[in-house]
Amino acid sequence: MFIAQLILFQVFIFALLVVGLRYVIFKRVKLDKAHLQKLSEEYMEKEQAIKREQQKLQQEYDSTREKAKKEALEIQVKAQSEAKEEAAKIIDRAEAESEEVIKRAENCASEAKKDVEKNVEEKSIDKACELIREIIPEKIKKQMHNDWTKEIIDSSFDVLSQMNILEDTKDVVVISAYKLAREDLDAIKAGIKKQIKNDIELKEEVDPGIMAGITIKIGNLVLDGSLWYKAKKMAAEVKKE
Numbered sequence: 001m002f003i004a005q006l007i008l009f010q011v012f013i014f015a016l017l018v019v020g021l022r023y024v025i026f027k028r029v030k031l032d033k034a035h036l037q038k039l040s041e042e043y044m045e046k047e048q049a050i051k052r053e054q055q056k057l058q059q060e061y062d063s064t065r066e067k068a069k070k071e072a073l074e075i076q077v078k079a080q081s082e083a084k085e086e087a088a089k090i091i092d093r094a095e096a097e098s099e100e101v102i103k104r105a106e107n108c109a110s111e112a113k114k115d116v117e118k119n120v121e122e123k124s125i126d127k128a129c130e131l132i133r134e135i136i137p138e139k140i141k142k143q144m145h146n147d148w149t150k151e152i153i154d155s156s157f158d159v160l161s162q163m164n165i166l167e168d169t170k171d172v173v174v175i176s177a178y179k180l181a182r183e184d185l186d187a188i189k190a191g192i193k194k195q196i197k198n199d200i201e202l203k204e205e206v207d208p209g210i211m212a213g214i215t216i217k218i219g220n221l222v223l224d225g226s227l228w229y230k231a232k233k234m235a236a237e238v239k240k241e
Contacts, residue, residue, distance in 0.1 A: 136211070136227075144227060145177050145212035152214060152225050153187045159223070160195035169196060169219040175205045176214045177226065192218065 136144075172192055174185070189202045196218070210226035217223075 141212045141227065142178060145214075148213040148225055148227075149176070149180065149184060152216075152223075153184065153191060155191075157191040157195045157223075160192065160218070163221060165196050165221060166219055169198060170200050171203070171219065172200045173203050173205060173217040174214055175207050175210065175217070175226075177206075177208055177210050177212045179206050180204060180214070188214075188216070192216070 172189070174180070174188055180188075185202060185204060189200065192202075193200055200218075210228040211231070212227035213225045213230075215222065215224045215226050215229070
């Protein structure tokens with residue numbers, strides 16, 4: 001009897017445990033279900049928020065893209081306009097430079113023409129002087145040489161008093177068509193020394209090319225009393241006329 005009661009008691013306890021466990025499980029399931037429902041609702045809300053954020057970002061992206069396209073178009077138009085302006089400036093500069101080059105070329109051509117004319121003129125004068133040198137007899141050239149040399153010596157070199165000659169000038173060169181006599185050299189030296197009031201060193205050079213007369217170099221100053229100089233001067237005056 002006692003065993004039967006013990007078994008019944010155990011069955012009763014077991015039944016209570018089953019009922020209690022079922023209640024606990026049911027309540028836990030209910031709580032979990034509610035929690036899952038809440039999580040599902042939160043997930044739906046987050047999903048909606050993400051969709052709204054995506055839509056917002058898409059709108060911002062589309063807006064930014066349109067703005068960028070507009071700005072790019074404006075930059076392109078501006079660049080084309082600036083390129084046209086720069087091209088026009090380049091063309092203007094090129095035209096100006098071309099005109100300058102043409103002008104310089106014309107000036108160079110003009111200067112070259114002048115140089116050629118000058119060279120031709122100088123050569124023609126030299127040629128005329130050479131003809132004079134060949135035509136005049138030696139006897140006449142020598143007589144002219146003696147007369148002009150005497151005339152220069154007799155002038156006592158008064159012309160030097162009117163010229164600006166450096167005080168320390170000492171070197172004097174006398175170029176003669178014929179070799180001068182010692183007394184002529186001494187007279188020339190004395191006359192120059194008297195005018196420049198300075199001791200000088202006189203050097204003689206003989207150059208038949210000057211045809212007749214003498215040329216005196218005092219420092220950088222040149223006194224030309226030669227037939228060659230007179231002939232060139234006369235030929236130049238005739239050419240000018």
